[in-house]
Every structure is written in structure tokens, then in C-alpha cells.
Amino acid sequence: MASVIEVRDVKTIFDERVVHDGLNLNVNSGEIYGLIGPSGCGKTTLLREIVMLQKFHAGKINVLGNDLSSISHDNAQKLRREWGVLFQAGALFSSLTVAQNIALPLVEYSDLSKEMIDEIVEFKINLVGLKSNDANLFPSQISGGMKKKAALARALAMDPKLLFLDEPTSGLDPISARDFDRLILKLRDLLGLTIIMVSHDLQSIYDTLDRVAIIDNKKIAFEGTLDEVTSVKSEFIQTFFGEVK
Amino acid sequence: MSNSSLATSYSDNKLSLNFSGELSLYTIPDYQKQFDNLNTDAVNHVTINLEDVSFIDTAASIFINNLQSFYQNQNIKIKILSSCKDINDTLALVENQKISSSGLPHANRDTFFYSFGKSIHDHYIGLLAFINFFGELFATKVYYLKSIKNIRFKEIAFEVNESGIKALPIIAITSFLIGLVVAYQSAYQLKIYGANIFLVDMLGISMLRELAPLITAIVIAGRSGSAFTAQIGAMKITEELDAMRTMGFDPFIFLVVPRVLALMIAMPILIFVADIMGVLGGMLVANIDLNISPTLFIDRFGDVVAAKHFFIGIFKGPFFAFLIAIIGIYRGLKVKDDTQSIGFNTTKSVVEAIFAVIICDALFSIAFTNLGI
Numbered sequence: 001m002a003s004v005i006e007v008r009d010v011k012t013i014f015d016e017r018v019v020h021d022g023l024n025l026n027v028n029s030g031e032i033y034g035l036i037g038p039s040g041c042g043k044t045t046l047l048r049e050i051v052m053l054q055k056f057h058a059g060k061i062n063v064l065g066n067d068l069s070s071i072s073h074d075n076a077q078k079l080r081r082e083w084g085v086l087f088q089a090g091a092l093f094s095s096l097t098v099a100q101n102i103a104l105p106l107v108e109y110s111d112l113s114k115e116m117i118d119e120i121v122e123f124k125i126n127l128v129g130l131k132s133n134d135a136n137l138f139p140s141q142i143s144g145g146m147k148k149k150a151a152l153a154r155a156l157a158m159d160p161k162l163l164f165l166d167e168p169t170s171g172l173d174p175i176s177a178r179d180f181d182r183l184i185l186k187l188r189d190l191l192g193l194t195i196i197m198v199s200h201d202l203q204s205i206y207d208t209l210d211r212v213a214i215i216d217n218k219k220i221a222f223e224g225t226l227d228e229v230t231s232v233k234s235e236f237i238q239t240f241f242g243e244v245k
Numbered sequence: 246m247s248n249s250s251l252a253t254s255y256s257d258n259k260l261s262l263n264f265s266g267e268l269s270l271y272t273i274p275d276y277q278k279q280f281d282n283l284n285t286d287a288v289n290h291v292t293i294n295l296e297d298v299s300f301i302d303t304a305a306s307i308f309i310n311n312l313q314s315f316y317q318n319q320n321i322k323i324k325i326l327s328s329c330k331d332i333n334d335t336l337a338l339v340e341n342q343k344i345s346s347s348g349l350p351h352a353n354r355d356t357f358f359y360s361f362g363k364s365i366h367d368h369y370i371g372l373l374a375f376i377n378f379f380g381e382l383f384a385t386k387v388y389y390l391k392s393i394k395n396i397r398f399k400e401i402a403f404e405v406n407e408s409g410i411k412a413l414p415i416i417a418i419t420s421f422l423i424g425l426v427v428a429y430q431s432a433y434q435l436k437i438y439g440a441n442i443f444l445v446d447m448l449g450i451s452m453l454r455e456l457a458p459l460i461t462a463i464v465i466a467g468r469s470g471s472a473f474t475a476q477i478g479a480m481k482i483t484e485e486l487d488a489m490r491t492m493g494f495d496p497f498i499f500l501v502v503p504r505v506l507a508l509m510i511a512m513p514i515l516i517f518v519a520d521i522m523g524v525l526g527g528m529l530v531a532n533i534d535l536n537i538s539p540t541l542f543i544d545r546f547g548d549v550v551a552a553k554h555f556f557i558g559i560f561k562g563p564f565f566a567f568l569i570a571i572i573g574i575y576r577g578l579k580v581k582d583d584t585q586s587i588g589f590n591t592t593k594s595v596v597e598a599i600f601a602v603i604i605c606d607a608l609f610s611i612a613f614t615n616l617g618i
Contacts (some may be wrong), residue, residue, distance in 0.1 A: 051491045080493030091484035105492055151488075164491075 002029045004162060004194050006049060010059035012045060021218040022059070032188060032195045034207050037215035038236050043198040044088075044166055046215070047068070050196070051085055051164055052076060055198040056106070064161070077084055081109060084155025088170060092139040098150045099135035105157045124153040127190075129183060147178040149183075156187070163187075164195035168228035169204045181207045249298075251276050253283065259290040265297035270304035277308070291316050295327035306339040326599055378575050382505070385497040388534040400503035401510070408469035408504075409511025410545055413518060415468070416461055420519035423460055424452055424526025432534045441535040445542055448527040449550035457519035458558045459606060461512065462565040466598035470573035473504055477577025478587040486578075505570040512566035513559045520558065553600075568601045 005027040012020040019042040027033045048054040050061055052068060061068045066079050071198040092101050102121045106112060112120070125135055128149040137149060148168065155163060168184065169177035183206045188195055199205055205212070206226065214222040214229070214237060221234045230241050250268030260283075266272075293309065295301070303310075309325070316323045327333055355363070389395040428448050435441055477500060480486050486496050524546070525559075531537040576594035580586045 024330055041418050049489075053490055077493045080491060083491070085488065085491040087484045087488055089484060091488035093488070094480070094483065104494075108494065 003027060004029050004064060005196065006062040007050070008060040009063045010046070010049065010061060011057045012042060012049065013057050015192055020056070021213070023220055025213045025220055025223055027194065027196055029194050030192060031210040032184070032197070034205055034209040034212040035198045035215065036195065036212050036240070041215045043215055047164055047166055047196070047198055051083065081158055082160055082162040083164060084158070085164045086148065086151050086166065086168060087153050088166045090139070090151035092147060092151055092154065094139050097136050097138055098130070098142070100140070101150060102154045102157050105154070106215065109158065120157070124156055127156070128153045129179070145172050149170065150182065156191070159191065161194060163193045163195045163196060167198055167200060169199065177201060177204060178207070184208055251279060252280070258287050259292070261292040261294060262289045263294045264368035267300045268298050268305040269300070269302045273305050273308045276327060282567045289321055289322045291321055293323065293325045295325065295332055298327070298329070298332060300511065301332045301335050303335060303339060306335045309336065310339050310343060357559040375575060378578070379571070382497065382501060382571065385495065386502060389498055389502065394500070396502050397498065400499070401507045404504050404507030405511050408465065408472070408508055409515060412465060412468055412515060415521045416464055416515050416519050419464055420457055420460055421522040424448065424523030425530055427451065427456070428527035429534065430595060432530055436535065440539060442545060444531055444535060445535070445545040446549045449524065449546050450554050451559045452523040452527065453520050453550065453554040455606070457523050458516050458561045458565065459602070461515045461562070461571065462602040463599055465508070465515065465566070465570045466602060467514065467595055469508060469612065470569045470598040471591045471595050473570065473573030474577040474591045477574055478580030478590055481578065481580050482582060482584070482587070489582040501574050503566060504574060508566040509563040512562035514563045516559055520555065557613060557618065561606065564605055565602045568605060569598045572598045572601060
């Protein structure tokens with residue numbers, strides 16, 4: 001399997017606090033990959049570094065063959081069209097309706113006709129399990145779960161190869177959370193996505209993830225499948241996964 | 246609150262404390278007072294009897310625990326009598342916590358020099374950040390204005406309407422009233438010298454050259470500058486800006502440049518309207534108070550007020566607009582992830598924008614006068 005994302009010896013320092021001290025990981029094409037760790041260990045920070053929202057201080061991150069520390073402006077713009085990002089609270093544009101939010105990347109980046117865009121938007125809305133009537137609501141008028149679904153539809157608008165999810169099930173009730181897990185699995189199979197997610201939700205971790213990286217003490221404490229995880233001696237891993245066994 | 250009591254009995258150097266009823270945070274302050282008044286000099290044995298206590302909360306447990314260590318430190322033997330499991334558990338919980346905790350860290354109070362230096366340093370960093378923002382703005386402007394199709398006409402038109410056209414009524418009224426007031430106050434003085442007609446000179450020049458641009462800028466700083474900060478600040482908190490970046494939409498192109506350009510387009514138009522309304526206000530006072538008919542007023546206006554005054558006023562517009570827009574947006578981008586910071590930055594943006602406009606106006610004033618314009 002080809003690796004889609006490679007992280008090598010990444011260091012991150014906030015003021016004087018070292019967050020990452022030499023992280024290494026590999027995400028293979030087609031898998032659902034989880035970043036797990038105690039709060040404040042820098043999972044979201046790593047995710048933000050991979051999607052070029054934040055700079056890292058040393059090391060290399062390679063995404064779809066592009067080295068992020070030396071990427072040119074044009075290549076960066078190209079790369080951004082090949083991924084979708086789902087933020088924790090959705091981050092839908094509050095001045096646009098759900099449909100306009102989903103249509104935005106299509107309007108900006110393609111020369112498709114309005115009818116065609118409407119059709120694509122409707123398809124994406126149904127794909128993520130929203131109803132067509134929700135299309136004209138504003139983000140402030142819909143529930144948290146719907147916001148996440150709408151944001152997922154927007155992330156999928158350009159049919160990306162890579163999907164980043166930042167705590168996709170946090171703040172959802174257990175039933176919606178399981179629905180969301182099923183949706184993610186379904187989308188991976190349907191669209192052949194590679195999914196990288198940050199999660200705290202044990203159930204969702206066991207249901208969806210193929211491989212995980214566990215960040216603890218500024219380093220990767222473990223990388224591999226969930227079956228092998230409990231063999232590792234780490235306080236976090238033992239408390240987090242210990243109870244399930 | 247609750248019916249609890251403390252009975253102390255003292256004999257043969259032995260102090261026994263008999264608590265009864267509910268021991269909770271409501272009752273312990275009274276007991277504390279009782280202990281403060283207690284003379285323990287000759288005591289060498291203390292018995293705390295909790296047999297009659299029906300309930301103990303954590304605050305009371307801490308109190309008992311403190312008593313224990315207080316007496317132990319004085320080498321007084323202490324015994325706690327309690328057979329209720331719940332009470333013993335609560336006491337044990339407090340005891341264990343105390344062993345494992347290292348105490349709250351003391352909040353360090355900064356010395357005067359430290360906080361003074363820090364505030365200077367923060368301002369310095371703030372200035373650098375603003376210069377950085379400025380540079381980024383110019384870089385993106387140049388980069389994107391290479392091609393005409395990169396200009397986001399729709400957003401610019403929207404913003405011109407939002408912060409320009411919709412501001413017309415308030416600008417018109419404010420300027421009209423300022424013209425009226427200035428004319429009314431000067432009319433009173435001019436009448437004394439019989440110099441009624443000079444009202445036109447005075448009003449025309451001051452209004453066109455200074456007052457109309459300044460009033461417009463101040464109203465717009467309050468109206469649009471604050472709106473820019475709040476809008477962009479809120480977008481930052483909800484991660485909308487991050488979402489834009491990951492989608493490859495540069496916030497500078499989508500949010501910053503259209504707002505700056507729109508305000509720079511709208512400002513001269515607004516100043517033009519402010520000119521008209523200000524002069525109209527003066528004309529009204531001249532007619533009522535000084536018996537200068539509108540025809541005479543306009544005749545005189547054409548004779549004495551040169552067109553350059555009008556053009557100088559309009560010329561300042563885009564500069565003021567630029568300052569207001571970039572300060573508003575810069576403050577919006579500075580908003581951190583808390584709601585307080587929106588209010589703080591909005592206030593700052595209005596104050597700084599007005600201040601910047603006045604400084605800019607002063608510089609223009611000196612420059613133009615020295616150039617003989």
C-alpha cells in the first residue's frame with residue numbers, strides 16, 4: 001500500500017513548551033487512521049500541521065507526495081483541493097445556507113453550470129444523510145449533528161482523496177455518533193477515501209479505525225492496529241484501552 | 246441550618262470534643278470560633294468524638310483533619326472516635342488527598358518593572374504583527390490583482406452596499422446637523438461685526454476641507470470598523486477562517502481585500518454627500534438667522550470657495566477608508582478563542598481607527614498647507 005501521509009521527526013514548540021518531540025507516522029492509502037492521546041498531547045495540533053494551518057519547527061511532513069515545508073504557493077493551492085477537513089464544530093460559513101456552503105468550493109474552483117452544481121449539492125446532501133429540505137437552512141438554524149453532516153458534505157464537495165476529521169463524534173448523542181461512524185465507513189467504501197481522524201470516542205475508535213497512532217509524552221507511543229495496542233506499556237494506553245479487555 | 250452542636254469538656258489535661266448532628270460547611274465556622282477561644286496550653290490528650298455525628302461533608306472533614314494536624318504539631322495526643330463507615334470513609338478520602346496533593350501554587354504577583362517591561366514588549370510585538378499584516382496585505386493585493394478575474398466584484402459590491410450605501414442616511418443627518426450647528430454658532434459671532442456674508446466662506450471651506458471628511462470617517466469607523474472586527478472575530482472563533490484556509494480560499498482575498506477596496510470606493514461618495522448636507526445645514530441657518538437668501542449664498546459660495554477645497558476633502562476619503570478598514574480587519578484577526586476578546590478588540594479597533602484618522606488628517610493638513618494647496 002502506498003503511503004499518503006508521512007510524518008518524520010516533527011517537532012512543535014509553543015513559546016517554551018515542547019508539544020511534539022520527533023513524531024513519526026505513516027498513513028496508507030485507503031485506511032481509516034486515528035490519532036489518539038490524552039488531552040493536550042497535540043493531536044489536533046498535528047492535524048492542523050498536516051493541513052497547513054500551523055507551522056512545525058523541525059522535521060518533515062509529506063502529504064500526497066508534497067513536502068509541506070518547501071511547498072510552493074500554487075502546489076499548496078492544488079493540494080488543498082485534494083482534501084476535505086471536518087472541523088470539530090463544523091465551521092460552516094454562517095452567512096451562507098447549507099446548500100451554499102457545500103456549493104462554495106464548486107463555484108470557486110469549477111466552471112460548472114448552476115444546475116449542475118445544484119445537482120451535485122443535492123447528491124452530497126443525501127449522501128451524508130441530510131434531507132433535501134435542509135438545504136436552505138442557515139447553520140444557526142440546524143442542530144449540532146446536522147451541522148457535522150453538512151460540514152462533512154462540504155468537505156466531500158470536491159471529491160477529495162483525503163478526509164480529515166477532528167473529533168467527528170464529540171458532542172453528538174450516542175445514536176447519532178454511531179450513525180456517523182457507519183456513515184464514515186460507508187463513505188470510505190463508496191468513495192475510496194483515506195480518512196485521518198482525531199477521536200476520543202472509544203466506541204467509534206473500535207468501530208471505524210484500521211490503524212491508530214497514539215501520541216503520549218510528545219512522541220508516538222504506538223502505531224499499528226488496535227489488536228496489538230494493549231501489549232504496549234504506557235500509562236495512557238493501559239487506562240484508555242485497559243477497561244475494554 | 247442544621248441541628249448540630251459541639252460540647253467541650255476538659256479534665257485532667259484531657260480535652261474531649263463531642264460533635265453531634267450534621268457536621269457541614271454551614272456549622273464549622275462557629276466551631277472554629279469556639280476553638281479560637283479555647284485555651285489548650287495544658288492539654289496533652291485530645292479526643293474527638295464523632296459517634297453522635299449523623300453526617301459529615303468534605304469541608305468538615307478537612308476541618309477535622311486540620312484539627313488533627315494542629316494538635317499533632319504541638320505533640321498532643323489525639324484520638325478520633327467514630328464507628329460510622331461513611332464518616333470514616335470521608336475522613337480517609339480527605340486524608341489521602343492531602344498526602345498526594347502538593348498544595349495550590351501561589352499566583353505570582355508581578356513586580357512593577359516586570360509588568361511595565363512586559364507591556365512595552367507586548368506593544369512592540371503588536372506593532373511588528375501589524376507591520377507583518379500590512380506586508381501580507383500588500384503582497385496578496387499585488388499577487389491577486391495581477392489578473393482582473395481575481396477581483397471579487399460581487400463581494401466588493403456587497404460591501405459597498407453594506408458599509409457605504411446603508412450608511413448614507415446617518416452620514417447625511419450627522420453632517421447636516423454639524424453644518425447647522427457650526428453656522429449657528431458662527432452666525433452669532435459674525436452678527437456682532439456685521440460680517441454676515443463671511444459665513445459662506447467660513448462654512449464652505451471648513452466643511453468641504455476638514456469637517457465632512459472627518460465626520461464621515463468617524464461615523465464609518467464606529468459603524469463599519471467595529472462591524473469588520475466583530476464579523477471576522479466571530480468567524481475566527483467558529484474556525485470558519487481555518488475552514489477557508491484548508492479549502493484553499495485565502496481569507497485575505499475573500500474577506501480582507503474586498504472590504505478594504507469597498508470602503509475605499511464608498512468613502513469619497515459618502516464624503517460628497519456629507520459636503521452637500523453640511524452646506525445645506527449652513528444655508529438653512531444663513532437664511533433664517535442672517536437673512537442671506539439661498540441664491541445669494543450660492544452666488545457667494547461659487548465666488549469664494551475654490552474647487553480645490555472640495556477635491557482635498559474627497560482625496561482624503563480613500564486614505565481614511567484604508568486606515569479604518571485595515572485596523573478593523575487586523576483587530577478581527579487578532580481575536581483569540583474567547584468571547585471577551587471580541588469585545589476588547591472591537592473597542593480597540595474603533596478607538597485606534599479614529600485615532601489613526603485624526604493623525605492622518607493632521608499630516609494632510611500640514612502637507613497641503615505647506616504645499617500651498
